[in-house]
Amino acid sequence: MYLFVGLKEQLETYLDKEQVAQIQDAYIVARDAHAGQLRSSGDPYITHPVAVARILSEYHFDPQTIMAALLHDVIEDCDVTKEELAEKFGTQVADLVEGVSKLTQIKFRTRAEAQAENFRKMMMAMVQDIRVILIKLADRLHNMRTLGSLKPEKRRRIANETLEIYAPIALRLGMYGIRSELEDLGFSARYPMRYRVLKESVKKARGNRKEIINTIIDNIQQRLEADVLHARVVGREKDLFSIYRKMKEKRTSLTDVMDVYAFRVICDTEDTCYRILGFLHSLYIPIPGRFKDYIAIPKANGYQSLHTTLKGPHGLHIEVQIRTDSMDQMAENGVAAHWLYKSNNDSNPAELKAREWMKSLMELQNRAGDSMEFIENVKIDLFPDEVFVFTPNGSIIVLPHGATPVDFAYAIHTDVGNSCIASKINRQIMPLSTPLVNGSTVEIITAPGAKPNPSWLSFVITGKARANIRHFLKNLRLDEALKLGERLLDQALGDKSLDDYDDDLKQSIAKKTRHKNFDEVLTEIGLGRLAAIVIAHRLLPEEESVVDDDVSNKKPMAIRGTEGLLVSYAKCCHPIPYEPIVAFVSAGRGIIIHRADCNNVAKHQADDHKYMPVQWEEGIQGEFTIELRVVVFNDRGVLAKVTSVIAEAEANIVNIDIDQQDGTTNALNFTMTVRDRVHLANIIRLVRKHKFVNKITRSK
Template identity: 40%
Template sequence: MIRFNDIIEEVLKYNPQADVEALQKAYIFSAQAHKGQTRLSGEPYLIHPLEVAYTLTKMNLDVPSVISGFLHDTIEDSFVSKEEIESDFGKEIAELVDGVTKISKIPLKTSEETRVDNFRKMILAMSKDIRVILIKLADRYHNMQTLNFMSPDKQIEIARETLEIYAPLAHRLGIEWLKGELEDISFKYLNPAEYRMISEKLAKTKKERDSYINEVKELIKEKFQQFNLKMEIRGRAKRIYSIYRKMVQEELNIDDIYDLTAFRVLVDNVKECYLALGIIHAFFKPIPGKFTDYIALPKANMYKSLHTKVIGPHGEKIEIQIRTHEMHRLAEEGIAAHWKYKEGKVFDPKEDKVFAWLRRIIESQQELKDNREFMEVFKIDLFPDEIYVFTPRGDVKELPKGATPVDFAYAIHSDLGHRCIGAKVSGKLVPLRHKLRSGDVVDIQTHPNHKPSKDWLGFVVTSKAKTKIRQWIKTEQRERSIELGRALIEKALARHDLSMSKMLKAGDFLTIAKEFSFETVDDLFAGVGYGLYTPLHVLGKYIPESDKPSKLQKIISTIRKGKDTTIKIEGVDGLVVRFAKCCNPIPGDKILGFITRGRGLTVHVADCPNIHTYDDQRKVPVSWELNKQYAYPVRLRISGEDKKGLLSEISAVMSAHKANILSAQAMTYPDKSAASIYEIEIGHMSQLQKIIKSLQKIKGIRSVERMRGNA
């Protein structure tokens, strides 16, 4: 357990002039505020702020940040006001604590929309003071360490959010040790079978791995001594989640991965980095295509190092990183190593290249009103795997891996992206969906009358390209839909001898628009043009009930038939409902509806990739309304060992949870692994989660995943 003295000891290591009295005052304030409170573990609540403050010292943060670590929960969980904190500790610390409180208030069990609003608040808080998110990361880290005291459902939800949002944020801020810790803990709860298998393998091989690390270290030291080059070498085991990612990406078994360790060579200056690289390549055969120079071209978080892979002494692959001691400090401390508070200046992300990604997210936050689009853009900018390409003038542009000429064009200017019709890459014409590689020289060809295509959304990868293309398409579609909706309504009015122009002048259409919750008449016309409503719906609001012809009533009645009693549609009545085959939603899934002209409403899972390519104006909120018990087909892919009786154990789990098996396929592989695909009928997501959890407990099963569509 962390003690107050441990925190003081750590602070004084990197800041000998630290205000110890202020830290002690904050500790006492926190102890009094949380007196009598306990955590789910039964431990005194004070343990949590102590752990958070200690983590902040591991980041080498300034005294106000550590004080805020002690106080970060006092406003939310105690009867303490922001004004009290400002009175006792000053405005700077009050703002930090208030910033953390604002992004912690939303409960986890809430709607997706509300959670996205929470992330928007987090981005705004980051833009004002980056220390807010560093304190939040420290808070999340300790919460993850005590996740075992939460319910299984919350464990999975919190772990997924951490893996998708907080671990990438730690990476973007350059705090690699924290990123690795958050990934491994999240993975432990999200895929316990695979986590257990990899950790057991690492434990079994620890002795021989340690021996191997010492052997390679001595061998490299010996080579460097021949050149009188002073250096320090370290060896380490790779992290569990990193190993799992490699297994998935390269379709390997744990026994097929030989480079479970990595080595780091530390030297005094940049010149010695390249000299060290030459020595290593002279004595160990380099693997072609496996060298990356992050010194000449640093990562977005300013990480610098030379990465190379070579053939080791026993014919195995070895990963070696070469960097200066200063580069290593930057890599370990991340954003704290760039700190400007030490100089008494407020950190401005606009002035620092490290925060180019944050500026992009802030722009998206302002431009994108749709929360799902914002989250998609947010996640794109959080997962950097950069390439470096050049303009014809020789300027370097940093893009994510998989970027296309269209992404490159938008990175330079929105107008260049809109007018892009082709590209030359290193002198050769390529298709617009061509994937760029580091070192490419890209020359964009344009036409003044060209417009973006909706098809581009299928291959562009940068947040800026996706945002600008969608904005253009929305504007174009809205204008066309207003024209179409107006024409359809005018035609329907003419059948009843009603004048569009007279109704517009009288303000009748604005009244009707308000009844449909639209702000303007154009919004109403666009709604009809998109297919959200029919002209008959509009007429139904205008023609008095007694005057409606029976024919109109019959038509409206026909439109309203076929409503699925399992789905509640907000703001729209009477559409025929069907479920999307691409994602097969089941009760318990977060869902979203899409209105298709002439086909009614199609229900998708909220995070279905397909629905994000559709027009937002035709998406409608829907929810489950279960009046009857229905059976829904679900497909599961189960991977594990090829062992006798495994299929019988799987079937027994299905039967125990009252799931009807519709079909089953089993496959075995030469490496003694097996995979099976089961199609079962279930009634609700909670039933499916129990089945998956039970299957993961079966010895020999490595992973259980729900399959979407016909995948």
Template identity: 45%
Template sequence: MSPTEPVCSRTELPVVDVAALPGYLHELEQATAYLDESQRELLRRAWAVGAAAHAGQTRRSGEPYITHPVAVAQVLAEQGLDVETLLAAILHDTIEDTPLTRACIAAEFGETVAELVDGVTKLDKLQFRDRQEAAAESFRKMLLAMSRDLRVILIKLADRLHNMRTLGAKDAASRQRIARETLEIYAPIAQRLGMNLIKAELQDLGFRALHPWRHAVLEKRIRTQPLVRREALVQIEANLAQKLAKEKLPHRLISRVKSPWSIYSKMRAEHKSFTQVMDVFGFRVVLRKVADCYHALGVVHATYKPLDARFRDFIAIPKANGYQSLHTVLFGPYGSPVEVQLRTEEMDLIAEKGIAAHWSYKDGGEGPNSAQSRAHSWITGLVESQHATGSSLEFLENVKVDLFPDEVYLFTPKGDILSLPRNATALDFAYSVHTDVGNQAVAARVDGKLVPLRTRLASGQRVEVITAKSSMPKPQWLEFVVSGKARTSIRQQLKHIEHEDAVQLGHRMLDRALEVLDSSLERVPSPRMDSYLHEHHYPRLEALLADIALGNRMPNQVASQLVRGSAASTARGPRERLQSAPDKILITGAERGVISFANCCLPIPGDEIMGYHTTGKGIVVHRMDCPNVADYRKSPDRWVAIGWDRKVSGDFSAALRIEVDNRPGALAQVAAAIADAESNIDRVEYLERDTHIAVLRFSIEVGGRRHLANVLRKVRKLGVVVGVQRL
């Protein structure tokens, strides 16, 4: 059959003459030996359809364009992927670049293949120009496409791998952009899906394109390693093989060399020179059973001493991408550390192919710890996360944490294992259990010991979260959580709380403004309220009330428009309305996002205060004796009469100016007195200093004026203190 024949015009698939196939297709034929003849005939038909569709198109290198999708299919065939994935790979560029339609592909090769081609086509349109909003939105779309069928991303990874192999045909700027994109986006995804062979090649090709000189230098240094070390490795390999044979442990012993990218990353992360990165070489021991792995570990440790604290058991506690292996570092001859990995044949397959192993290894690949199920769990979590995040950039920020994992493994009270990113805290653990557990967390028990939520966790610890129904997320939590799920959940809950607080405060402010006009929210006719909301594009009353609290709408103006020019609204000016206003709006200090306290005067409970309505910030609270209040008098419409509620919660910032004798220990005495008064010190700075006197500014936290008075009393009692005053 000629590639130029019309496609999608017959119901039967003609037989393609194997002898007449071009050379580049014979390699795919050899790689697909695991498929039956009918499936391979389908692949030949897909080639014929693809070649006809791409007729006349060439790559930058001058080759026919069809050679690229065939090479992509070959990469996937070497991973043992199913025939549907290979068909989609051969046709993955047809919908976008040729007259071939999705309906045609579905008619010829089935709906699944058409769906895969369509998914890859959408991914091909994504351009990762940078890490700004456009790229972040593209990244979100890519991960959502993965959630529908993991094979979409496998085709995309194979497509990227072949493009990297043929990157030389591109101009220098394109090579840099594509290489950076590969190292930042595609290689981490391959790693997260456990596809280490593809990940390693993507990293090496990306490194070579991005930093050709550095790659060449490192590659040469690896090749010309000292002869002594090479001889040592031969000796180690012989000794290990002999000892394992004596124990009658059937095995494959494979020596390995770290890649230039791996060495470069370690040098950069740990600030080491090449000579300091000693574990460049290592061995992998592949055995039959899990029990053999632990038996072989004992043999290895009896042969060479292990380095302390360098043993990792990823068989008992697999990595998040399903990777399983025993890792140990031996103290070899001539003082060179040598890394040894021990694993079963199945683990070796999963370590190299990741989720692709699901299609090529059918025994035992469906369990809860399989790479396939772990990848699905990860992507399901991402889909849930993207629904909760406010922007693509925030989503990308959260996902990056999961794409570059260095996990800690923790136990729940029931013995279940959870993996979290490095430096995860007890609060991250709480959110990984359940969002509600995180939102209501107050403390945790780690190995039976009570600890605060900000405590960092280490692998192997048993963690129990203590909750209280009254507990709510705090903005400070965002400062110490590291996992994307925790960050997203906290932000979502804080926005919800802030919105509720804004609605309540806006309600009180509008009610107060309406009361001045002898009206109230209940007395505003519904048609008039609905008309106002529609005119100003508010979906409901709550949105208007929140906008008032945030300073985006003035309550007096809203009230006047709602009352529609009543005598009350026209008879009084803004200053008169303020003066004749009813009771003050009372605040507790716990209003989030809509009440803030001015840094110029630092008001605390008990002070006489006023509020200034600021666009986008809500009400900014000032002391009545604040020097800036005089300026605010020029805008009486923005004044808000407020006062302190009977129940005030939280700590409030205050500043003290303290003069002390300039002698050793004076600062420590003042700090101790403030701590004795149960106040926290945020910051201390010297304002003046000479031979005899030092003037310091203490920023502290107090509960109110009484608490502050107690702090002042204790400080004044000190013999080293010359004077103290509140700023």
């Protein structure tokens, strides 16, 4: 229980004894479930969930969240079920634990796909209960703090994921404190050398700045006290990662970044914020275009503050943020401030903004085709910069920097976006691709029956606009593909028509090709993913009246060469006439013929939707490429003798490669053309009868 002592002391500062006892029960279950498990550092695994719970307890989270934090890995890593958790601790805790658990039971083709699906699940769980993402952020924060014991490659991968996804989510939820630590830890793990160099340089630069900073703070403080304004002034240090990012984005030196001095003035009321702004502008000259009022128009994550940039003593630039105590607490803690600073209000601004964002996530999820598309759209929405534009009736719409009237239209409503044909910016007709700027009034002109244009995807910025345009075009494309597939199949059937076959046979073919229905088969043909000739062959069995589950009773399609069909011969095995063959149906490449014993198809021929039986047409003529490997002893003129034999057998040599082997033998790799199997057998027989030939094989 020694691990629980520190957490218990923290919990007792804001929870009653009964609630702490419940959490202690959850700790015991987690400790027993993780018994014998160790972290990469060698510490007992239970230290991790306890650390996550401690991070959350600092924000005074409710007992259910703390219990879920302690139990967040038991479903994934231990033999504990959701039902058992629900029985012991209630459905709320069980749902939270399930939401945080990773999606490990599904196998994905790539690591990126697996991460995208985990992320999608996490986002959807967050929509149900925002505490899921807060537990996940605390989990990631502790993992980042203990990253040192992992291999460098894994450290970089986790750090990259943290900087790309988790830090922006913390920012989106208004949690600047956690976001700042995640970025600092992620930066040091992702770019350790850059981090060390920058840290040393910043430390040296800051040492020389102390006197200037203290002078500016004294000047501001004296000016405020003279006007009887109660506020405190603090020097604000930029994070290493934000310095690095600014240097990278603006391609500027550290000296230029460090020439900007940042301060924060914290007062008691909103009215005082504006009064302080006036006094500061009379003390130092404000720089035009560098003032932002996030109190009147809060950021998308609920952040509120006045920002201004001034020209200070010696021409130095001074950035100042002016905010109230409650705004400062909200800026640091965001959504978590709901638990930390409970008041009569049920929701804080950050939480209301977070709920609006989660509502938009649900729409993105419904429109996205797959997890990769969903994560791409969400990443687009985790933007750092915003523009504020107005509707004609004066409502404010917040959009990411670079957004266009099309993004604006979709932000108002999906139907407005879909039927948009033109836009007016400040009463002037402007192209739909025009980037919007702060303070513009935007009016969207719509028309009934109008449709999204595919070219919009080249300039829209928001995930909502992108997802809706793709969704509309996808459905439109599928309808057109269905009609095209029907025409192509009718053409492949020749004298017959698709209407000549009954629905049972069509459904049977759809099932065998792993599609839900025959319309889906036609759509796949129209999209070029399925060859019409393959489905035509399946519709033409020897006995049309019999619908049999076994497709083997159908006569194999005859291969006549390349006329009338997109047919190619596999370069891995080089089939030739009258050998047993099988056809692989490739999207966009037509039919590829392999030898039946080819290693590349041997394991996969059971896939009816990709392979089909074929046979050579009687009397087929032509030249077919094969590869022959002849291992010969090192005799003088041996290459000339072998090529002479092959030429006399009426075969055309296309290419020769020579591999030197053990000094006594060489391997001659011939690429040549033959007429058929008999012709090849004759060549092999003629070559093999010479004494200098050690071994002769054909590639498989």
